[in-house]
Amino acid sequence: MNDEHDRPRDAAAPVPPAFRERLLPGPGAWVLAIGFGVLVVILLLPLAPLVAPGAGVLAAAVTVAVLMASAPLVEVRSGELRAGAARVPVAVLGQVTPIFSAEEMRLALGPDLDARAYVCLRTWARTGLRVDLRDPLDPTPYWLVSTRRPDELADALVEAGAGR
Structure with a gap:
């Protein structure tokens, strides 16, 4: 009985991303x-x-x-959010706020922007996501990430444990 379902899973097998x-x-x-x-x-x-x-x-x-x-990758995988070259554990993420319109994104990047925030922006992706950080040792208050699918990214982060 060589059934693949009976074999134990390889612990080193890559975990598929929840969002990519x-x-x-x-x-x-x-x-x-x-x-x-x-x-x-x-x-x-x-x-x-x-x-x-x-x-x-x-x-x-x-x-x-x-x-x-030069196109950055936005990904949620193995308990981590990756946006471009930066990575942050989902465990230190707080409130997740999708940004559904270009006008909201303009405000988030303009008058409402905190200069200490990490921004992964591409002008051709006019929507995005703001996710607060709860790490007292990190001076970055939040991440602002461009994405064409803000609702899917927000769902993946919440599912992975953000905001708990």
């Missing part, structure tokens, strides 16, 4: 990346007609690669 979102740019940025490649072709065509198409493709590809590489 890569904050990739919207369609406009991808069009601009291709437009940049076309512009390179136009500029180089009179100078090096044989090199221009390759340089244009290379310029567009590099621009796309930079856009993808």
